[in-house]
Amino acid sequence: MESGERDGKLSLKRIQPVQxxxxxxxxxxxxxxxxxxxxxxxxxGVVTPFVDALFTATSAVCVTxxxxxxxxxxxxxxxxxxxxxxxxxxxxxxxxxxxxFFVLLGKRITLKERLIMQEAYNAFNLQGVVKLALYVMGxxxxxEGIGAVLLSTQFIKDYGLLKGIYxxxxxxxxxxxxxxxxxxxxxxxxxxxVENATVxxxxxxxxxxxxxxxxxxxELLHIRKTKRLSLHTKVVLIVTAILILGGAVLFxxxxxxxxxxxxxxxxxxxxxxxxxxxxxxxxxxxxxxxxDGMTTAGQFLTIILMFIGxxxxxxxxxxxxxTATLIFMTVxxxxxxxxxxxxxxxxxxxxMVYRALAISVISFTLVMxxxxxxxITEQGKFIEFLYEATSAFGTVGLTLGITPxxxxxxxxxxxxxxxxxxxxxxxxxxxxxxxxxxxxxxxxYPEDKILVG
Amino acid sequence: MESGERDGKLSLKRIQPVQxxxxxxxxxxxxxxxxxxxxxxxxxGVVTPFVDALFTATSAVCVTxxxxxxxxxxxxxxxxxxxxxxxxxxxxxxxxxxxxFFVLLGKRITLKERLIMQEAYNAFNLQGVVKLALYVMGxxxxxEGIGAVLLSTQFIKDYGLLKGIYxxxxxxxxxxxxxxxxxxxxxxxxxxxVENATVxxxxxxxxxxxxxxxxxxxELLHIRKTKRLSLHTKVVLIVTAILILGGAVLFxxxxxxxxxxxxxxxxxxxxxxxxxxxxxxxxxxxxxxxxDGMTTAGQFLTIILMFIGxxxxxxxxxxxxxTATLIFMTVxxxxxxxxxxxxxxxxxxxxMVYRALAISVISFTLVMxxxxxxxITEQGKFIEFLYEATSAFGTVGLTLGITPxxxxxxxxxxxxxxxxxxxxxxxxxxxxxxxxxxxxxxxxYPEDKILVG
Ligand SMILES: [K+]
Ligand SMILES: [K+]
Numbered sequence: 001m002e003s004g005e006r007d008g009k010l011s012l013k014r015i016q017p018v019q020x021x022x023x024x025x026x027x028x029x030x031x032x033x034x035x036x037x038x039x040x041x042x043x044x045g046v047v048t049p050f051v052d053a054l055f056t057a058t059s060a061v062c063v064t065x066x067x068x069x070x071x072x073x074x075x076x077x078x079x080x081x082x083x084x085x086x087x088x089x090x091x092x093x094x095x096x097x098x099x100x101f102f103v104l105l106g107k108r109i110t111l112k113e114r115l116i117m118q119e120a121y122n123a124f125n126l127q128g129v130v131k132l133a134l135y136v137m138g139x140x141x142x143x144e145g146i147g148a149v150l151l152s153t154q155f156i157k158d159y160g161l162l163k164g165i166y167x168x169x170x171x172x173x174x175x176x177x178x179x180x181x182x183x184x185x186x187x188x189x190x191x192x193x194v195e196n197a198t199v200x201x202x203x204x205x206x207x208x209x210x211x212x213x214x215x216x217x218x219e220l221l222h223i224r225k226t227k228r229l230s231l232h233t234k235v236v237l238i239v240t241a242i243l244i245l246g247g248a249v250l251f252x253x254x255x256x257x258x259x260x261x262x263x264x265x266x267x268x269x270x271x272x273x274x275x276x277x278x279x280x281x282x283x284x285x286x287x288x289x290x291x292d293g294m295t296t297a298g299q300f301l302t303i304i305l306m307f308i309g310x311x312x313x314x315x316x317x318x319x320x321x322x323t324a325t326l327i328f329m330t331v332x333x334x335x336x337x338x339x340x341x342x343x344x345x346x347x348x349x350x351x352m353v354y355r356a357l358a359i360s361v362i363s364f365t366l367v368m369x370x371x372x373x374x375x376i377t378e379q380g381k382f383i384e385f386l387y388e389a390t391s392a393f394g395t396v397g398l399t400l401g402i403t404p405x406x407x408x409x410x411x412x413x414x415x416x417x418x419x420x421x422x423x424x425x426x427x428x429x430x431x432x433x434x435x436x437x438x439x440x441x442x443x444x445y446p447e448d449k450i451l452v453g
Numbered sequence: 454m455e456s457g458e459r460d461g462k463l464s465l466k467r468i469q470p471v472q473x474x475x476x477x478x479x480x481x482x483x484x485x486x487x488x489x490x491x492x493x494x495x496x497x498g499v500v501t502p503f504v505d506a507l508f509t510a511t512s513a514v515c516v517t518x519x520x521x522x523x524x525x526x527x528x529x530x531x532x533x534x535x536x537x538x539x540x541x542x543x544x545x546x547x548x549x550x551x552x553x554f555f556v557l558l559g560k561r562i563t564l565k566e567r568l569i570m571q572e573a574y575n576a577f578n579l580q581g582v583v584k585l586a587l588y589v590m591g592x593x594x595x596x597e598g599i600g601a602v603l604l605s606t607q608f609i610k611d612y613g614l615l616k617g618i619y620x621x622x623x624x625x626x627x628x629x630x631x632x633x634x635x636x637x638x639x640x641x642x643x644x645x646x647v648e649n650a651t652v653x654x655x656x657x658x659x660x661x662x663x664x665x666x667x668x669x670x671x672e673l674l675h676i677r678k679t680k681r682l683s684l685h686t687k688v689v690l691i692v693t694a695i696l697i698l699g700g701a702v703l704f705x706x707x708x709x710x711x712x713x714x715x716x717x718x719x720x721x722x723x724x725x726x727x728x729x730x731x732x733x734x735x736x737x738x739x740x741x742x743x744x745d746g747m748t749t750a751g752q753f754l755t756i757i758l759m760f761i762g763x764x765x766x767x768x769x770x771x772x773x774x775x776t777a778t779l780i781f782m783t784v785x786x787x788x789x790x791x792x793x794x795x796x797x798x799x800x801x802x803x804x805m806v807y808r809a810l811a812i813s814v815i816s817f818t819l820v821m822x823x824x825x826x827x828x829i830t831e832q833g834k835f836i837e838f839l840y841e842a843t844s845a846f847g848t849v850g851l852t853l854g855i856t857p858x859x860x861x862x863x864x865x866x867x868x869x870x871x872x873x874x875x876x877x878x879x880x881x882x883x884x885x886x887x888x889x890x891x892x893x894x895x896x897x898y899p900e901d902k903i904l905v906g
Contacts (some may be wrong), residue, residue: 254829295834296828304821312807327814334811339804350803351792357810358787361780367756375749376707382749 065180065397180285260293285397518633518850634736713746738850
């Protein structure tokens with residue numbers, strides 16, 4: 001049907017990048033953990049326990065942001081530079097791999113003509129990989145540079161020239177990579193800047209751009225040439241806008257009078273805080289208002305947004321906007337009595353809907369199982385466990401405060417969830433895509449039905 | 454494809470029974486509420502407030518079992534007889550309609566040859582309905598009669614002859630209809646009988662048989678003649694067994710040492726209590742150990758079981774065992790790289806999988822929305838709201854204790870959820886089934902794809 005399908009030689013190679021990704025991530029995490037254990041990494045000069053170093057390294061490489069010790073006060077400048085390097089490697093590495101994967105997948109899904117950059121990757125070879133990595137790096141550093149300058153204008157005022165620039169760079173990288181690590185201190189994230197438009201809008205903007213995915217960024221950068229957007233980009237942009245604005249309105253209503261969050265803010269502060277509260281669960285991990293002070297409804301809304309997450313091929317996690325949209329539109333199709341899922345007058349085939357279903361169900365099951373484990377091993381409230389598990393799976397990094405208090409089993413469970421949440425969905429998507437080709441020719445059973453509902 | 458499809462005249466009539474069901478239920482609920490408001494219905498002779506009477510009547514007709522006042526102590530014997538009548542009408546009415554619906558649907562889904570009783574309904578006419586209703590009633594009363602005799606052997610010891618028989622009949626009806634109403638008093642459900650095998654096994658058995666659905670019961674009753682089971686019956690029996698036994702083992706482990714639930718019971722008591730705790734969320738509503746004393750993990754497990762619920766065409770609710778199985782097997786198919794969902798070497802077509810997906814997603818969304826509403830209107834913990842919303846949707850009737858304390862908005866929300874949970878899924882299933890036929894001939898859009906995962 002599509003040109004790429006005929007390239008039989010691709011099907012085996014297609015498995016490889018994911019294995020490289022999974023092992024590469026594990027390797028970087030281990031090296032990072034060992035570096036963080038060194039006495040020079042901690043401010044007090046102690047050797048950090050392995051599980052805490054491993055947790056921090058995993059959280060950094062998987063751009064999650066959950067921390068068992070406070071980044072700004074526990075780690076030395078050396079330790080912080082290790083962390084931000086891990087974030088940059090994790091973010092870039094993942095974006096490069098994810099883009100590469102989607103370029104490959106793109107061949108099969110007729111986005112081919114639309115993704116400008118794709119022409120460079122007709123052959124999946126080393127030259128192509130280097131070129132792609134350089135391209136992704138170029139755009140990443142450009143955006144992070146702009147973010148760092150904007151943030152520095154504020155941070156220099158607060159921390160002096162050198163530290164201000166350092167903070168600007170650190171938080172810009174952390175925000176664009178959707179990592180959520182901060183240096184503000186005391187597990188406060190960026191709450192001191194809740195009323196500050198420069199900081200919250202810059203960080204919010206970096207998060208949002210980092211979260212829409214490289215394929216979409218590339219397409220938008222070349223819109224003048226191509227004059228039209230792919231179905232994927234249209235869906236991602238519209239759904240992202242709906243989630244951000246809809247979420248902001250709900251947070252505004254829910255938290256308006258809550259003295260623990262927005263109750264005492266100015267109107268401008270309330271609007272900024274609502275917007276930020278809506279952007280951050282997908283999947284940044286910064287917070288400008290205290291997460292544990294939120295209303296139960298606000299915390300629940302955060303959990304739902306964390307589960308949906310960002311868009312494919314981005315630094316963000318979750319089941320992804322496009323997956324959620326596909327599921328939603330399939331429900332609409334069934335309700336309207338249509339035979340196929342339709343988006344913007346385009347039909348989506350069964351294989352893709354089944355894949356979206358599988359990703360959603362596996363993700364949901366993972367979150368449920370981890371919540372279940374935490375509710376056995378930890379002391380606390382159910383919503384704290386559900387929040388933590390969803391945050392780890394979505395590589396979000398928000399917490400209701402239980403991360404530093406986790407038992408060792410809890411830490412390992414959360415750590416593995418972050419890794420699975422980062423590497424897993426892509427691996428699954430890729431594995432599904434190639435398996436389906438391999439086995440599609442085998443025997444078919446007779447059709448039968450069972451009753452549902 | 455199937456014989457029923459050719460009967461064009463059926464397609465319009467097929468909508469009708471559901472409308473009759475929805476309106477009929479609403480009518481019975483209203484009459485029940487008015488009867489319960491009467492001074493003779495309450496033990497103290499007061500006029501019961503409309504919202505509480507409506508809540509109780511809805512809970513009874515929708516065989517849920519959530520109560521705002523204690524059934525055994527608040528209502529007079531007259532009030533209790535009104536309630537058990539509502540339960541019997543709700544349970545029978547629903548089973549009759551559901552069976553009728555599935556007999557009709559059965560024509561389209563090739564169960565035709567397998568369901569013995571179906572031959573009576575080649576034409577959907579008044580005679581057929583009466584015959585079917587009599588058949589359902591006959592089996593129902595037989596099973597309830599056996600249950601009442603078994604329960605009475607214990608209750609006569611505790612309450613004397615007359616009251617013992619009355620209690621036997623009341624609880625047998627309530628159990629088989631999966632209604633969960635009890636007369637034990639003090640919102641205790643059957644906790645005083647936690648160590649009593651006669652009571653817990655009889656009630657557990659009635660719940661399980663009531664929950665597997667009439668189509669399955671009928672097939673099992675005629676197994677000697679037919680010699681083989683349909684795919685639907687196989688799936689329902691196996692999944693029900695897995696859920697009951699798997700759930701029991703988990704509850705046994707989780708609650709073994711919990712002094713608030715099973716910690717102080719004998720080994721026999723622990724086993725009985727684990728088994729009962731596993732049966733009751735799907736979707737009986739009785740409890741033999743205190744729900745609010747359970748571990749967080751145990752409560753969470755209960756929520757998951759409540760959401761899955763019973764089997765189609767039964768007195769139980771939830772998304773149904775078969776729907777959950779279809780979703781699960783679709784995930785397996787995707788992981789295995791198969792093009793189609795397969796169960797016991799039978800292919801399941803896309804339309805059915807999409808329908809299962811739609812039912813699951815709509816149900817899940819409903820539970821989320823109600824939980825969200827409760828977390829705004831009520832005081833309490835998140836898990837209490839999630840538990841209550843799932844219980845109402847699944848017409849289960851278990852609660853962590855917040856039902857009697859609900860605000861009026863909360864009561865109305867829960868009441869509407871019980872109604873939606875009872876009538877909704879079937880209506881949806883039927884509406885989807887008929888719509889799909891009506892519109893399947895309309896225009897097709899060109900195929901396109903988006904990225905998922
Ligand atoms: K993050
Ligand atoms: K019930």
